[in-house]
Amino acid sequence: MLVFLRLALRRLAMLPVMVLGVTLLVFVVLQFSPADPAYNALGDGASEQARQAFAAANGLDDPLPVRYVRFLGDLLHGDLGLTVPPSGPVADRIATAFPLTLQLTLLGLAIAIVLALALGVTGALYRDRWPDQLTRVLSISGVAIPSFWLGIVLIQELALNRSLLPTGGYVNPADSLGGWLETMILPAVSLAIPVAAGLARLVRTAMVAELDRDYVRTATGNGLPRAVVIRGVLRNALVTPLTVLGLRVGYLLSGAVVIETIFDLPGMGKLILEGVTGGDVALVQGTVLTIAVVFLAVNVLVDLLVLLVNPRVRTV
Template identity: 40%
Template sequence: MLTLAARRIGSLILTLLLVSALIFLVMDVLPGDPAAIMLGTSASADTLEALRRELGLDQPLPVRYLQWLGGLLTGDLGRSYTYDVPVAGLILERLKVTLPLAVMAIILSVAIAIPLGVTSAARRHSALDYLGGVVSQLFIAVPGFWVGLLLVLVFSVSLGWMPSGGFPGWQQGVLPALEALFMPAIALALPQAGVLTRVTRSSVLEVLNDDFVRTARAKGLTRRAALWRHAVPNALVPVITIIGLQFTFLIAGAVLIENVFNLPGLGRLALQSLAQRDVIVLQDVVLFFAALVIIVNFIVDLAYLWLDPRLRGGAQ
Protein backbone atom coordinates (compact mmCIF):
# COMPACT_ATOMS: atom_id res chain seq x y z
CA MET A 1 0.00 0.00 0.00
CA LEU A 2 2.87 2.39 0.82
CA THR A 3 4.49 1.63 -2.54
CA LEU A 4 1.25 2.39 -4.35
CA ALA A 5 0.81 5.62 -2.38
CA ALA A 6 4.36 6.69 -3.27
CA ARG A 7 3.67 6.02 -6.97
CA ARG A 8 0.47 8.06 -6.75
CA ILE A 9 2.33 10.95 -5.13
CA GLY A 10 4.93 10.89 -7.91
CA SER A 11 2.15 10.89 -10.50
CA LEU A 12 0.46 13.76 -8.66
CA ILE A 13 3.62 15.91 -8.75
CA LEU A 14 4.23 15.18 -12.45
CA THR A 15 0.62 15.99 -13.30
CA LEU A 16 0.81 19.29 -11.42
CA LEU A 17 3.95 20.27 -13.34
CA LEU A 18 2.36 19.44 -16.70
CA VAL A 19 -0.83 21.29 -15.79
CA SER A 20 1.12 24.36 -14.64
CA ALA A 21 3.04 24.45 -17.93
CA LEU A 22 -0.17 24.13 -19.94
CA ILE A 23 -1.92 26.88 -17.95
CA PHE A 24 1.05 29.24 -18.34
CA LEU A 25 1.21 28.60 -22.09
CA VAL A 26 -2.53 29.18 -22.57
CA MET A 27 -2.47 32.39 -20.51
CA ASP A 28 0.48 33.67 -22.54
CA VAL A 29 -1.37 33.34 -25.85
CA LEU A 30 -4.51 35.12 -24.61
CA PRO A 31 -5.15 38.30 -26.62
CA GLY A 32 -4.40 41.62 -24.99
CA ASP A 33 -1.38 43.24 -23.37
CA PRO A 34 -1.57 43.53 -19.55
CA ALA A 35 0.63 46.64 -19.64
CA ALA A 36 -1.63 48.35 -22.20
CA ILE A 37 -4.72 47.44 -20.18
CA MET A 38 -3.19 48.85 -16.99
CA LEU A 39 -2.00 52.12 -18.57
CA GLY A 40 -4.77 52.63 -21.12
CA THR A 41 -4.70 53.17 -24.85
CA SER A 42 -3.22 56.66 -24.56
CA ALA A 43 0.06 55.46 -22.98
CA SER A 44 3.23 56.04 -24.93
CA ALA A 45 5.37 53.21 -26.28
CA ASP A 46 8.24 54.03 -23.89
CA THR A 47 5.92 53.90 -20.87
CA LEU A 48 4.45 50.60 -22.02
CA GLU A 49 7.91 49.13 -22.52
CA ALA A 50 9.05 50.30 -19.07
CA LEU A 51 6.02 48.70 -17.42
CA ARG A 52 6.59 45.44 -19.34
CA ARG A 53 10.16 45.37 -18.03
CA GLU A 54 8.92 46.07 -14.49
CA LEU A 55 6.38 43.23 -14.74
CA GLY A 56 8.91 40.87 -16.33
CA LEU A 57 6.86 40.58 -19.52
CA ASP A 58 9.92 41.28 -21.68
CA GLN A 59 11.55 38.00 -20.60
CA PRO A 60 11.40 34.87 -22.80
CA LEU A 61 8.54 32.48 -22.13
CA PRO A 62 10.66 29.69 -20.51
CA VAL A 63 12.32 32.20 -18.18
CA ARG A 64 8.99 33.67 -17.10
CA TYR A 65 7.57 30.17 -16.53
CA LEU A 66 10.51 29.11 -14.36
CA GLN A 67 10.28 32.36 -12.38
CA TRP A 68 6.56 31.79 -11.85
CA LEU A 69 7.12 28.16 -10.87
CA GLY A 70 9.88 29.14 -8.46
CA GLY A 71 7.58 31.68 -6.87
CA LEU A 72 4.86 29.04 -6.45
CA LEU A 73 7.30 26.69 -4.71
CA THR A 74 8.31 29.44 -2.27
CA GLY A 75 4.75 30.65 -1.66
CA ASP A 76 5.13 33.83 -3.74
CA LEU A 77 2.22 33.83 -6.20
CA GLY A 78 3.11 37.20 -7.63
CA ARG A 79 1.36 40.54 -7.44
CA SER A 80 -1.94 41.45 -9.05
CA TYR A 81 -1.69 43.89 -11.94
CA THR A 82 -5.15 45.31 -11.16
CA TYR A 83 -5.31 45.42 -7.37
CA ASP A 84 -1.54 45.84 -6.73
CA VAL A 85 -1.68 43.36 -3.83
CA PRO A 86 -0.15 39.88 -3.40
CA VAL A 87 -2.17 37.24 -5.25
CA ALA A 88 -1.86 34.81 -2.33
CA GLY A 89 -3.77 37.23 -0.11
CA LEU A 90 -6.48 37.67 -2.76
CA ILE A 91 -6.97 33.91 -3.11
CA LEU A 92 -7.04 33.32 0.65
CA GLU A 93 -9.55 36.13 1.14
CA ARG A 94 -11.89 34.80 -1.57
CA LEU A 95 -11.40 31.21 -0.38
CA LYS A 96 -13.00 32.19 2.93
CA VAL A 97 -16.25 32.49 0.98
CA THR A 98 -15.95 29.76 -1.67
CA LEU A 99 -14.68 26.97 0.58
CA PRO A 100 -17.46 27.21 3.23
CA LEU A 101 -19.99 27.53 0.41
CA ALA A 102 -18.71 24.33 -1.23
CA VAL A 103 -18.60 22.47 2.10
CA MET A 104 -22.18 23.48 2.92
CA ALA A 105 -23.33 22.47 -0.57
CA ILE A 106 -21.65 19.05 -0.45
CA ILE A 107 -23.09 18.37 3.04
CA LEU A 108 -26.57 19.25 1.81
CA SER A 109 -26.07 17.16 -1.34
CA VAL A 110 -24.96 14.08 0.64
CA ALA A 111 -27.72 14.56 3.24
CA ILE A 112 -30.32 14.53 0.46
CA ALA A 113 -28.83 11.97 -1.92
CA ILE A 114 -27.63 9.11 0.30
CA PRO A 115 -30.93 8.46 2.13
CA LEU A 116 -32.95 8.99 -1.06
CA GLY A 117 -30.72 6.74 -3.18
CA VAL A 118 -30.51 3.95 -0.59
CA THR A 119 -34.26 4.04 0.04
CA SER A 120 -35.00 3.93 -3.68
CA ALA A 121 -32.69 0.91 -4.09
CA ALA A 122 -34.14 -0.90 -1.06
CA ARG A 123 -37.70 -0.40 -2.35
CA ARG A 124 -37.08 -0.94 -6.03
CA HIS A 125 -40.08 -0.47 -8.36
CA SER A 126 -42.17 0.94 -5.53
CA ALA A 127 -43.97 4.28 -5.60
CA LEU A 128 -41.18 5.73 -3.43
CA ASP A 129 -38.57 4.53 -5.94
CA TYR A 130 -40.40 6.20 -8.83
CA LEU A 131 -40.83 9.39 -6.79
CA GLY A 132 -37.10 9.40 -6.01
CA GLY A 133 -36.32 9.01 -9.71
CA VAL A 134 -38.55 11.94 -10.62
CA VAL A 135 -37.07 14.14 -7.90
CA SER A 136 -33.48 13.31 -8.83
CA GLN A 137 -34.17 13.93 -12.52
CA LEU A 138 -35.77 17.26 -11.65
CA PHE A 139 -32.73 18.27 -9.60
CA ILE A 140 -30.43 17.41 -12.53
CA ALA A 141 -32.54 19.19 -15.15
CA VAL A 142 -33.01 22.50 -13.32
CA PRO A 143 -30.00 24.88 -13.63
CA GLY A 144 -28.48 25.94 -10.33
CA PHE A 145 -28.52 29.67 -11.14
CA TRP A 146 -32.28 29.45 -11.90
CA VAL A 147 -32.82 27.78 -8.52
CA GLY A 148 -30.83 30.61 -6.95
CA LEU A 149 -32.97 33.27 -8.60
CA LEU A 150 -36.14 31.46 -7.54
CA LEU A 151 -34.91 31.23 -3.94
CA VAL A 152 -34.18 34.98 -3.94
CA LEU A 153 -37.65 35.79 -5.27
CA VAL A 154 -39.43 33.57 -2.74
CA PHE A 155 -37.42 33.80 0.47
CA SER A 156 -35.88 37.28 0.09
CA VAL A 157 -38.22 39.41 -2.02
CA SER A 158 -41.59 37.88 -1.10
CA LEU A 159 -41.08 36.55 2.43
CA GLY A 160 -38.09 38.57 3.58
CA TRP A 161 -36.66 35.64 5.55
CA MET A 162 -33.17 35.53 4.04
CA PRO A 163 -30.69 38.07 2.63
CA SER A 164 -30.88 38.34 -1.14
CA GLY A 165 -27.13 38.52 -1.67
CA GLY A 166 -23.80 39.81 -0.49
CA PHE A 167 -21.55 38.51 2.24
CA PRO A 168 -21.16 40.31 5.58
CA GLY A 169 -17.81 38.70 6.40
CA TRP A 170 -16.92 36.26 9.13
CA GLN A 171 -15.93 39.13 11.41
CA GLN A 172 -19.64 40.01 11.70
CA GLY A 173 -20.37 36.62 13.23
CA VAL A 174 -20.74 33.01 12.13
CA LEU A 175 -24.53 32.98 11.97
CA PRO A 176 -24.91 36.00 9.62
CA ALA A 177 -22.20 34.55 7.36
CA LEU A 178 -23.81 31.11 7.24
CA GLU A 179 -27.20 32.71 6.63
CA ALA A 180 -25.78 34.55 3.61
CA LEU A 181 -24.35 31.28 2.24
CA PHE A 182 -27.39 29.08 2.90
CA MET A 183 -29.44 29.83 -0.22
CA PRO A 184 -26.40 29.73 -2.55
CA ALA A 185 -25.47 26.37 -1.01
CA ILE A 186 -28.96 25.02 -1.74
CA ALA A 187 -28.76 26.25 -5.34
CA LEU A 188 -25.39 24.51 -5.74
CA ALA A 189 -26.39 21.34 -3.90
CA LEU A 190 -29.64 20.36 -5.66
CA PRO A 191 -28.18 19.48 -9.11
CA GLN A 192 -25.34 17.56 -7.45
CA ALA A 193 -27.81 15.76 -5.17
CA GLY A 194 -29.71 14.55 -8.25
CA VAL A 195 -26.58 13.01 -9.77
CA LEU A 196 -25.45 11.51 -6.46
CA THR A 197 -28.90 9.99 -5.83
CA ARG A 198 -28.83 8.08 -9.11
CA VAL A 199 -25.26 6.87 -8.54
CA THR A 200 -26.11 5.75 -5.00
CA ARG A 201 -29.21 3.88 -6.13
CA SER A 202 -27.36 2.05 -8.92
CA SER A 203 -24.42 1.16 -6.69
CA VAL A 204 -26.60 -0.17 -3.87
CA LEU A 205 -28.73 -2.18 -6.30
CA GLU A 206 -25.61 -3.81 -7.70
CA VAL A 207 -24.33 -4.76 -4.24
CA LEU A 208 -27.71 -6.07 -3.04
CA ASN A 209 -27.43 -8.93 -5.56
CA ASP A 210 -24.05 -10.10 -4.20
CA ASP A 211 -23.66 -13.34 -2.27
CA PHE A 212 -22.46 -11.77 0.97
CA VAL A 213 -25.74 -9.85 1.37
CA ARG A 214 -27.75 -13.04 0.93
CA THR A 215 -25.44 -14.77 3.42
CA ALA A 216 -26.01 -12.00 5.95
CA ARG A 217 -29.77 -12.41 5.54
CA ALA A 218 -29.45 -16.19 5.89
CA LYS A 219 -27.62 -15.71 9.21
CA GLY A 220 -30.64 -13.93 10.62
CA LEU A 221 -29.97 -10.25 9.97
CA THR A 222 -33.00 -8.18 9.17
CA ARG A 223 -33.30 -6.65 5.72
CA ARG A 224 -32.60 -3.18 7.15
CA ALA A 225 -29.51 -4.37 9.07
CA ALA A 226 -28.12 -6.22 6.04
CA LEU A 227 -28.69 -3.13 3.93
CA TRP A 228 -26.94 -0.60 6.19
CA ARG A 229 -24.24 -2.85 7.69
CA HIS A 230 -23.15 -4.70 4.57
CA ALA A 231 -24.65 -3.37 1.34
CA VAL A 232 -24.24 0.37 1.82
CA PRO A 233 -20.57 0.34 3.01
CA ASN A 234 -19.60 -1.83 0.04
CA ALA A 235 -21.48 0.44 -2.35
CA LEU A 236 -19.64 3.59 -1.28
CA VAL A 237 -16.63 3.39 -3.62
CA PRO A 238 -18.35 4.90 -6.71
CA VAL A 239 -20.33 7.23 -4.44
CA ILE A 240 -17.13 8.63 -2.92
CA THR A 241 -15.74 9.14 -6.42
CA ILE A 242 -18.72 11.30 -7.33
CA ILE A 243 -18.54 13.20 -4.02
CA GLY A 244 -14.87 14.01 -4.63
CA LEU A 245 -15.56 15.22 -8.16
CA GLN A 246 -18.56 17.22 -6.98
CA PHE A 247 -16.57 18.97 -4.28
CA THR A 248 -14.00 20.22 -6.78
CA PHE A 249 -16.78 21.23 -9.16
CA LEU A 250 -18.56 23.16 -6.42
CA ILE A 251 -15.40 25.18 -5.73
CA ALA A 252 -14.34 25.72 -9.33
CA GLY A 253 -17.80 25.94 -10.89
CA ALA A 254 -19.57 28.27 -8.47
CA VAL A 255 -18.96 31.37 -10.57
CA LEU A 256 -22.59 31.69 -11.72
CA ILE A 257 -24.01 31.22 -8.24
CA GLU A 258 -21.50 33.68 -6.79
CA ASN A 259 -22.60 36.26 -9.34
CA VAL A 260 -26.31 35.61 -8.72
CA PHE A 261 -25.86 36.17 -4.98
CA ASN A 262 -23.08 38.80 -5.30
CA LEU A 263 -20.60 36.69 -3.31
CA PRO A 264 -16.91 37.68 -3.35
CA GLY A 265 -15.62 34.16 -4.03
CA LEU A 266 -12.88 32.59 -6.13
CA GLY A 267 -15.09 32.05 -9.16
CA ARG A 268 -15.98 35.72 -9.27
CA LEU A 269 -12.32 36.64 -8.84
CA ALA A 270 -11.42 34.49 -11.86
CA LEU A 271 -14.13 36.15 -13.95
CA GLN A 272 -13.01 39.64 -12.92
CA SER A 273 -9.37 38.79 -13.65
CA LEU A 274 -10.28 37.53 -17.11
CA ALA A 275 -12.22 40.71 -17.88
CA GLN A 276 -9.36 42.90 -16.63
CA ARG A 277 -6.65 40.77 -18.30
CA ASP A 278 -4.97 40.30 -14.92
CA VAL A 279 -2.98 37.30 -16.12
CA ILE A 280 -1.04 36.57 -12.95
CA VAL A 281 -4.22 36.34 -10.85
CA LEU A 282 -6.05 34.32 -13.48
CA GLN A 283 -3.31 31.73 -13.95
CA ASP A 284 -2.83 31.34 -10.18
CA VAL A 285 -6.57 30.84 -9.62
CA VAL A 286 -6.84 28.36 -12.52
CA LEU A 287 -3.82 26.45 -11.22
CA PHE A 288 -5.39 26.39 -7.75
CA PHE A 289 -8.56 24.88 -9.21
CA ALA A 290 -6.59 22.30 -11.20
CA ALA A 291 -4.40 21.38 -8.22
CA LEU A 292 -7.50 21.00 -6.07
CA VAL A 293 -9.02 18.55 -8.57
CA ILE A 294 -5.81 16.52 -8.74
CA ILE A 295 -5.32 16.43 -4.97
CA VAL A 296 -8.94 15.48 -4.26
CA ASN A 297 -8.70 12.66 -6.80
CA PHE A 298 -5.55 11.49 -5.02
CA ILE A 299 -7.38 11.51 -1.68
CA VAL A 300 -10.25 9.57 -3.27
CA ASP A 301 -7.79 6.94 -4.53
CA LEU A 302 -6.44 6.53 -1.00
CA ALA A 303 -9.99 6.28 0.30
CA TYR A 304 -10.55 3.37 -2.10
CA LEU A 305 -7.71 1.48 -0.44
CA TRP A 306 -9.19 2.13 2.99
CA LEU A 307 -12.74 1.14 2.03
CA ASP A 308 -12.01 -1.91 -0.11
CA PRO A 309 -9.55 -4.51 1.29
CA ARG A 310 -9.43 -6.16 -2.14
CA LEU A 311 -7.66 -3.12 -3.53
CA ARG A 312 -5.14 -3.19 -0.67
CA GLY A 313 -4.39 -6.80 -1.51
CA GLY A 314 -3.93 -5.98 -5.16
CA ALA A 315 -1.59 -3.12 -4.27
CA GLN A 316 0.58 -5.41 -2.17
Protein backbone atom coordinates in the same frame (compact mmCIF):
# COMPACT_ATOMS: atom_id res chain seq x y z
CA MET B 1 -1.68 -2.34 5.42
CA LEU B 2 1.64 -2.46 3.56
CA VAL B 3 -0.19 -2.69 0.25
CA PHE B 4 -2.33 0.30 1.22
CA LEU B 5 0.72 2.36 2.17
CA ARG B 6 2.47 1.47 -1.07
CA LEU B 7 -0.52 2.46 -3.18
CA ALA B 8 -1.09 5.61 -1.13
CA LEU B 9 2.51 6.71 -1.63
CA ARG B 10 2.17 6.03 -5.34
CA ARG B 11 -0.91 8.27 -5.53
CA LEU B 12 0.81 11.01 -3.51
CA ALA B 13 3.93 10.80 -5.68
CA MET B 14 1.82 11.56 -8.76
CA LEU B 15 0.40 14.75 -7.24
CA PRO B 16 3.47 16.98 -7.88
CA VAL B 17 3.61 15.75 -11.49
CA MET B 18 -0.06 16.60 -12.03
CA VAL B 19 0.37 19.99 -10.37
CA LEU B 20 3.32 20.74 -12.66
CA GLY B 21 1.20 19.83 -15.67
CA VAL B 22 -1.60 22.11 -14.48
CA THR B 23 0.77 25.04 -13.97
CA LEU B 24 2.13 24.57 -17.50
CA LEU B 25 -1.36 24.40 -19.03
CA VAL B 26 -2.68 27.43 -17.16
CA PHE B 27 0.44 29.48 -17.85
CA VAL B 28 0.58 28.71 -21.58
CA VAL B 29 -3.14 29.27 -22.19
CA LEU B 30 -3.15 32.64 -20.46
CA GLN B 31 -0.09 33.80 -22.40
CA PHE B 32 -2.34 33.96 -25.46
CA SER B 33 -4.74 36.32 -23.69
CA PRO B 34 -5.34 39.54 -25.66
CA ALA B 35 -4.80 41.53 -22.46
CA ASP B 36 -1.34 43.14 -22.33
CA PRO B 37 0.07 43.24 -18.77
CA ALA B 38 2.17 46.27 -19.68
CA TYR B 39 -0.80 48.39 -20.77
CA ASN B 40 -2.83 47.10 -17.82
CA ALA B 41 -0.13 48.31 -15.46
CA LEU B 42 0.62 51.61 -17.23
CA GLY B 43 -2.86 52.45 -18.49
CA ASP B 44 -4.32 52.57 -21.99
CA GLY B 45 -2.77 55.99 -22.59
CA ALA B 46 0.79 54.74 -22.18
CA SER B 47 3.12 55.19 -25.14
CA GLU B 48 4.69 52.31 -27.02
CA GLN B 49 8.09 53.31 -25.68
CA ALA B 50 6.81 53.12 -22.11
CA ARG B 51 5.26 49.76 -22.86
CA GLN B 52 8.50 48.39 -24.27
CA ALA B 53 10.48 49.70 -21.29
CA PHE B 54 8.03 48.07 -18.85
CA ALA B 55 8.10 44.79 -20.77
CA ALA B 56 11.91 44.74 -20.81
CA ALA B 57 12.12 45.54 -17.10
CA ASN B 58 9.67 42.74 -16.20
CA GLY B 59 10.82 40.13 -18.71
CA LEU B 60 7.55 40.12 -20.65
CA ASP B 61 9.37 39.82 -23.99
CA ASP B 62 11.50 36.85 -22.90
CA PRO B 63 10.90 33.47 -24.60
CA LEU B 64 7.98 31.47 -23.23
CA PRO B 65 10.13 28.73 -21.58
CA VAL B 66 12.16 31.40 -19.75
CA ARG B 67 9.01 33.08 -18.46
CA TYR B 68 7.57 29.73 -17.38
CA VAL B 69 10.69 28.80 -15.41
CA ARG B 70 10.64 32.21 -13.77
CA PHE B 71 6.93 31.75 -13.00
CA LEU B 72 7.66 28.40 -11.34
CA GLY B 73 10.42 29.96 -9.27
CA ASP B 74 8.08 32.70 -8.07
CA LEU B 75 5.37 30.13 -7.42
CA LEU B 76 7.64 28.10 -5.16
CA HIS B 77 8.13 31.25 -3.06
CA GLY B 78 4.37 31.87 -2.89
CA ASP B 79 4.52 34.76 -5.36
CA LEU B 80 1.62 34.75 -7.83
CA GLY B 81 2.36 38.20 -9.18
CA LEU B 82 0.67 41.56 -8.75
CA THR B 83 -2.79 42.72 -9.70
CA VAL B 84 -3.29 45.65 -12.05
CA PRO B 85 -3.24 49.12 -10.44
CA PRO B 86 -3.96 49.62 -7.66
CA SER B 87 -1.29 46.93 -7.44
CA GLY B 88 -1.34 44.30 -4.73
CA PRO B 89 -0.14 40.73 -4.33
CA VAL B 90 -2.42 38.22 -6.02
CA ALA B 91 -1.67 35.76 -3.21
CA ASP B 92 -3.15 38.16 -0.65
CA ARG B 93 -6.36 38.52 -2.65
CA ILE B 94 -6.67 34.74 -2.97
CA ALA B 95 -5.95 34.22 0.72
CA THR B 96 -8.91 36.50 1.49
CA ALA B 97 -11.33 35.05 -1.07
CA PHE B 98 -10.54 31.33 -1.02
CA PRO B 99 -11.84 30.59 2.52
CA LEU B 100 -15.32 31.74 1.46
CA THR B 101 -15.29 29.55 -1.65
CA LEU B 102 -14.07 26.64 0.46
CA GLN B 103 -16.88 27.18 2.96
CA LEU B 104 -19.46 27.30 0.18
CA THR B 105 -18.06 24.18 -1.49
CA LEU B 106 -17.93 22.16 1.75
CA LEU B 107 -21.44 23.19 2.78
CA GLY B 108 -22.77 22.35 -0.68
CA LEU B 109 -20.93 19.03 -0.60
CA ALA B 110 -22.37 18.15 2.82
CA ILE B 111 -25.92 18.92 1.63
CA ALA B 112 -25.36 16.95 -1.57
CA ILE B 113 -24.09 13.87 0.28
CA VAL B 114 -27.02 13.85 2.73
CA LEU B 115 -29.60 14.24 -0.06
CA ALA B 116 -27.87 11.67 -2.30
CA LEU B 117 -27.76 9.05 0.44
CA ALA B 118 -31.37 9.68 1.43
CA LEU B 119 -32.68 9.45 -2.15
CA GLY B 120 -30.39 6.65 -3.30
CA VAL B 121 -30.91 4.34 -0.32
CA THR B 122 -34.66 4.93 -0.33
CA GLY B 123 -34.87 4.11 -4.02
CA ALA B 124 -32.84 0.90 -3.58
CA LEU B 125 -34.75 -0.38 -0.54
CA TYR B 126 -38.14 0.25 -2.21
CA ARG B 127 -37.08 -0.87 -5.67
CA ASP B 128 -39.75 -0.47 -8.38
CA ARG B 129 -42.30 0.82 -5.86
CA TRP B 130 -43.64 4.32 -5.58
CA PRO B 131 -40.81 5.67 -3.32
CA ASP B 132 -38.32 4.45 -5.94
CA GLN B 133 -40.29 6.09 -8.75
CA LEU B 134 -40.46 9.33 -6.79
CA THR B 135 -36.72 9.38 -6.12
CA ARG B 136 -36.05 8.73 -9.82
CA VAL B 137 -38.20 11.68 -10.84
CA LEU B 138 -36.49 13.91 -8.29
CA SER B 139 -33.04 12.75 -9.39
CA ILE B 140 -33.70 13.31 -13.09
CA SER B 141 -35.24 16.71 -12.39
CA GLY B 142 -32.29 17.71 -10.21
CA VAL B 143 -29.73 16.75 -12.85
CA ALA B 144 -31.60 18.79 -15.46
CA ILE B 145 -31.73 21.97 -13.35
CA PRO B 146 -28.79 24.38 -13.86
CA SER B 147 -27.44 25.61 -10.53
CA PHE B 148 -27.45 29.27 -11.59
CA TRP B 149 -31.12 29.08 -12.62
CA LEU B 150 -32.00 27.38 -9.33
CA GLY B 151 -30.15 30.11 -7.45
CA ILE B 152 -32.17 32.82 -9.20
CA VAL B 153 -35.43 30.99 -8.44
CA LEU B 154 -34.50 30.58 -4.77
CA ILE B 155 -33.68 34.28 -4.51
CA GLN B 156 -37.00 35.20 -6.12
CA GLU B 157 -39.13 32.86 -4.00
CA LEU B 158 -37.43 32.74 -0.59
CA ALA B 159 -35.66 36.10 -0.45
CA LEU B 160 -37.74 38.57 -2.47
CA ASN B 161 -41.27 37.16 -2.28
CA ARG B 162 -41.20 35.76 1.27
CA SER B 163 -38.24 37.59 2.85
CA LEU B 164 -37.17 34.43 4.64
CA LEU B 165 -33.48 34.74 3.74
CA PRO B 166 -31.18 37.49 2.45
CA THR B 167 -30.70 37.90 -1.30
CA GLY B 168 -26.93 37.84 -0.96
CA GLY B 169 -23.93 39.18 0.90
CA TYR B 170 -21.66 37.43 3.35
CA VAL B 171 -21.38 37.25 7.13
CA ASN B 172 -18.19 35.88 8.65
CA PRO B 173 -18.96 32.81 10.81
CA ALA B 174 -16.64 34.23 13.47
CA ASP B 175 -19.01 37.20 13.80
CA SER B 176 -22.30 35.32 13.63
CA LEU B 177 -22.74 31.64 12.87
CA GLY B 178 -26.46 32.12 12.33
CA GLY B 179 -25.88 35.05 9.99
CA TRP B 180 -23.28 33.02 8.09
CA LEU B 181 -25.72 30.14 7.61
CA GLU B 182 -28.45 32.52 6.44
CA THR B 183 -26.23 33.99 3.75
CA MET B 184 -24.72 30.66 2.66
CA ILE B 185 -27.68 28.28 2.66
CA LEU B 186 -29.25 29.42 -0.62
CA PRO B 187 -26.05 29.38 -2.68
CA ALA B 188 -25.04 26.06 -1.10
CA VAL B 189 -28.40 24.47 -1.95
CA SER B 190 -28.16 25.85 -5.48
CA LEU B 191 -24.82 24.09 -5.90
CA ALA B 192 -25.83 20.91 -4.08
CA ILE B 193 -29.06 19.95 -5.87
CA PRO B 194 -27.56 18.95 -9.27
CA VAL B 195 -24.67 17.14 -7.57
CA ALA B 196 -27.00 15.32 -5.14
CA ALA B 197 -29.28 14.23 -7.98
CA GLY B 198 -26.42 12.69 -9.96
CA LEU B 199 -24.94 10.95 -6.93
CA ALA B 200 -28.35 9.64 -5.83
CA ARG B 201 -28.70 7.69 -9.07
CA LEU B 202 -25.25 6.16 -8.57
CA VAL B 203 -26.00 5.25 -4.95
CA ARG B 204 -29.31 3.66 -5.93
CA THR B 205 -27.73 1.61 -8.73
CA ALA B 206 -24.83 0.47 -6.57
CA MET B 207 -27.12 -0.42 -3.67
CA VAL B 208 -29.41 -2.49 -5.92
CA ALA B 209 -26.41 -4.40 -7.30
CA GLU B 210 -25.14 -5.15 -3.79
CA LEU B 211 -28.56 -6.18 -2.48
CA ASP B 212 -28.72 -8.82 -5.21
CA ARG B 213 -25.45 -10.47 -4.18
CA ASP B 214 -25.34 -13.89 -2.55
CA TYR B 215 -23.80 -12.70 0.71
CA VAL B 216 -26.80 -10.45 1.36
CA ARG B 217 -29.24 -13.32 0.84
CA THR B 218 -27.14 -15.54 3.08
CA ALA B 219 -26.93 -12.92 5.84
CA THR B 220 -30.65 -12.25 5.65
CA GLY B 221 -31.46 -15.96 5.62
CA ASN B 222 -29.33 -16.51 8.74
CA GLY B 223 -31.40 -13.96 10.62
CA LEU B 224 -28.89 -11.10 10.69
CA PRO B 225 -30.69 -7.86 11.60
CA ARG B 226 -31.77 -5.85 8.56
CA ALA B 227 -30.05 -2.70 9.84
CA VAL B 228 -26.72 -4.54 10.05
CA VAL B 229 -27.15 -5.94 6.53
CA ILE B 230 -28.01 -2.53 5.09
CA ARG B 231 -25.01 -0.95 6.80
CA GLY B 232 -22.67 -3.50 5.24
CA VAL B 233 -24.32 -3.18 1.84
CA LEU B 234 -24.07 0.59 1.95
CA ARG B 235 -20.36 0.49 2.72
CA ASN B 236 -19.66 -1.77 -0.26
CA ALA B 237 -21.99 0.21 -2.53
CA LEU B 238 -20.36 3.58 -1.79
CA VAL B 239 -17.14 2.79 -3.67
CA THR B 240 -18.39 3.98 -7.07
CA PRO B 241 -20.20 7.09 -5.78
CA LEU B 242 -17.15 7.96 -3.68
CA THR B 243 -14.93 7.77 -6.76
CA VAL B 244 -17.26 10.05 -8.71
CA LEU B 245 -17.49 12.41 -5.73
CA GLY B 246 -13.98 13.70 -6.45
CA LEU B 247 -15.11 14.86 -9.88
CA ARG B 248 -18.22 16.43 -8.40
CA VAL B 249 -16.04 18.57 -6.13
CA GLY B 250 -14.61 20.07 -9.33
CA TYR B 251 -18.18 20.86 -10.41
CA LEU B 252 -18.86 22.51 -7.07
CA LEU B 253 -15.72 24.64 -7.31
CA SER B 254 -16.45 25.72 -10.87
CA GLY B 255 -20.13 26.25 -10.12
CA ALA B 256 -19.21 28.42 -7.16
CA VAL B 257 -17.72 30.93 -9.62
CA VAL B 258 -21.17 31.67 -11.07
CA ILE B 259 -23.12 31.22 -7.84
CA GLU B 260 -20.88 33.66 -5.95
CA THR B 261 -21.59 36.27 -8.61
CA ILE B 262 -25.35 35.72 -8.36
CA PHE B 263 -25.36 35.95 -4.56
CA ASP B 264 -22.72 38.73 -4.36
CA LEU B 265 -20.25 36.64 -2.37
CA PRO B 266 -16.64 37.91 -2.28
CA GLY B 267 -15.05 34.57 -3.14
CA MET B 268 -12.89 33.18 -5.91
CA GLY B 269 -15.68 33.62 -8.45
CA LYS B 270 -15.70 37.34 -7.88
CA LEU B 271 -11.91 37.43 -8.29
CA ILE B 272 -12.09 35.56 -11.60
CA LEU B 273 -14.83 37.86 -12.87
CA GLU B 274 -12.83 40.89 -11.78
CA GLY B 275 -9.72 39.55 -13.50
CA VAL B 276 -11.50 38.71 -16.75
CA THR B 277 -13.38 42.01 -17.02
CA GLY B 278 -10.30 44.01 -16.03
CA GLY B 279 -7.86 42.09 -18.21
CA ASP B 280 -5.83 41.14 -15.14
CA VAL B 281 -3.91 38.09 -16.36
CA ALA B 282 -2.05 37.58 -13.09
CA LEU B 283 -5.27 37.55 -11.05
CA VAL B 284 -7.02 35.11 -13.39
CA GLN B 285 -3.93 32.92 -13.53
CA GLY B 286 -3.59 32.78 -9.76
CA THR B 287 -7.24 32.02 -9.07
CA VAL B 288 -7.58 29.37 -11.79
CA LEU B 289 -4.35 27.71 -10.70
CA THR B 290 -5.46 27.64 -7.05
CA ILE B 291 -8.81 26.04 -7.92
CA ALA B 292 -7.13 23.48 -10.19
CA VAL B 293 -4.57 22.47 -7.56
CA VAL B 294 -7.29 22.09 -4.92
CA PHE B 295 -9.29 19.94 -7.35
CA LEU B 296 -6.29 17.66 -7.92
CA ALA B 297 -5.62 17.37 -4.19
CA VAL B 298 -9.26 16.46 -3.49
CA ASN B 299 -9.21 13.74 -6.14
CA VAL B 300 -6.04 12.23 -4.68
CA LEU B 301 -7.70 12.30 -1.25
CA VAL B 302 -10.77 10.55 -2.66
CA ASP B 303 -8.54 7.87 -4.21
CA LEU B 304 -7.01 7.27 -0.79
CA LEU B 305 -10.45 7.02 0.80
CA VAL B 306 -11.52 4.46 -1.80
CA LEU B 307 -8.42 2.40 -1.02
CA LEU B 308 -9.20 2.65 2.68
CA VAL B 309 -12.87 1.65 2.59
CA ASN B 310 -12.62 -1.04 -0.08
CA PRO B 311 -9.73 -3.55 0.22
CA ARG B 312 -10.79 -5.16 -3.09
CA VAL B 313 -9.30 -2.28 -5.12
CA ARG B 314 -5.90 -2.59 -3.43
CA THR B 315 -4.22 -4.24 -6.36
CA VAL B 316 -0.54 -3.65 -7.12
